[in-house]
Every structure is written in structure tokens, then in C-alpha cells.
Amino acid sequence: MDLLGKVAVVTGSGRGLGRAYAEALARAGAAVVVNDVDAEAADAVVKAIAADGGRAVAVIAPVGRAEVADRLVATAVEEFGGLDVLVANAGILRDKVLWKMSDEDFDAVVDVHLRGTFTCGRAAAVRMREQGRGGSLVLISSPAGQRGNFGQTNYAAAKAGIVAMARTWALELARADIAVNAVVPVAATDMTRTIPAFAPVIEEAERTGAPFPDWLRKDEGLGTVEDVASLIVFLASDAARHVTGQAIGIGGDRLSLWSHPGEKAVALAEGGWTAAAIAESWATGVGAEPETYGIPAPTPPAV
DSSP: OOOTTOEEEETTOSSHHHHHHHHHHHHTTOEEEEEESOHHHHHHHHHHHHHTTOOEEEEEOOBTBHHHHHHHHHHHHHHHSOOOEEEEOOOOOOOBOGGGOOHHHHHHHHIIIIIHHHHHHHHHHHHHHHHTSOEEEEEEOOHHHHHOOTTBHHHHHHHHHHHHHHHHHHHHTGGGTEEEEEEEEOBSSTTGGGSTTTHHHHHHHHHHOOOOOHIIIIISOOBOHHHHHHHHHHHHSGGGTTOOSOEEEEETTEEEEEOOOOOOOOOOOTTOOOHHHHHHHGGGTTTSSOOOOSOOOOOOOOO
16 A cells, blocks of 8 residues: 555554554555654654655644544644545543443543543544545544443443444545544553463463464454454555445454444334333344443453
């Protein structure tokens, strides 16, 4: 994919998935605005991109506030002449079960993930519409936002909201030729290292340099951060100009398309439903095949 001449902003790109996104975009030819709250980490990414022959600058700031979003877009314009791609990736975790989660835990995660995506997406859309050459907004979601996850009320709610924003913005920005998609990544990161079934395999791979086993890459769809970055490059490219309003999963050897919510079963009652009628019909009617919830537990093969 040739991204030469394109300019991208990648939030939360000082390490992990965000760094992989920024470096992959730069290798494909894009100039990149690297963003993180950790100045040392962000500067390291800029230097790595420059050493590889790419162009990048860093903006050290936490996303969430409108002024930070405006600053990111302004930096792209001032340093590289415009903006073509936004990857809204920045996020934090404050995991706790519902009855222990504080207002501060909830607000902090929603502010970075959901509000940060909103303010950065809005600023990018304004600039791209002014430029009149289209563009791409890539919003990073999570399997937790699609299925829910124990101890992640704040994170799951924010990530679900990000997918909803992608679908809404795809409608609103279609006439401006701006594609908007959500990405649902799974990769070996600090978060997935805490999952008991994954931890020993990830540690062994990092210690020996051996590739992840097939059951992890294929069945669980978990691989390296570089595996995920290829989708970001595709969505930033002209080859993906027609792809919009989608939630796309990637990890390890798996590439997937998440379904949009829809009515699974419908029943009609003349004149409307009473509570008693719903109770009587539920088990054999619309509730006969209830949906699952939560991220399925990994199942490593028996030794």
C-alpha cells in the first residue's frame, strides 16, 4: 500500500498497538503525528520512524479536551500540509466490578476513550471537509465493546459507543468522501498478558522468539501488534475508499467483519403485549434462543 503524500494523526501511539499503527503508516509513506502523554515514549517513536526514512512529529498531550484535538490537527497541517487519516487509539484502563467502580474510574476511561475519539474525530472531520479531498477516520474499539467483559463497565461502554459513532459518522461524512470505520483488534499487549490462558504462551514467545502457536493465532485470533497494523494501513489507503460504516476485527491470522445489531426474533400480538402474555410466550417465542454475552474464555488445546 502506497500512502505517500498522506498525513496521519495517531493518538496514544507511544507504545503497543498505537506505536505499531504509527510505524506501519510511516513505512507505507505517510507523514505521522505521534501523540502520547509519555514524552519519552512518543519521542522514541518519532526517532524510530525517522531512522527508517519516514517523517513524524510528536504532540505530548492527553486526548479528551477539544483544544488537544484541535492542536493535533493543527500540527498535521502546519508540519505536513494537511490531514488525511485519523487513528483514534488512545485509551486507559480502570478495571473494577460494578459495585466497586467509582465515578472517577468511570469518568476517566470514558473521557479518554469516548470523548477523546469524539473530539479528535470532530476536529479531523472539520479539516477534511474543508480540504475537500476526502479522508479516513479509523476508530479503535474492542471485543469488550461488542460482547461486554467482566470488570470493564467503563471500558466496554466506551468501546461500544465508539462503534456507534463510526456508523453514525459514516452516514454524516459520506458526501465528503470521508470513510469511517471501527477496528476491533486483538493482540499481545499489556492487557492481554493478564489473561491466564494467554500469559504463559506470550511470555514463552517473547523469551524464545518463537511464533505464537496456531491455536492462538487462528482459533483465538491473537498475534502481534504488527498483525493488527496491516488493517490500519489498508483503511488509510485509497483501496479502502469504498469501505465505511463497518466494525472490522483483526488479530493473529484472523480477519473478520462484526455484524451490526439487528432484530433476531420478532413476535406480534394483536393490540399489543401484556406482561403476562410476554411471560407465557417468552421461552418458546422471541426468547427461545437467547444471545450469549461476555468474551468467551480462551481454550488452549489439551496437552
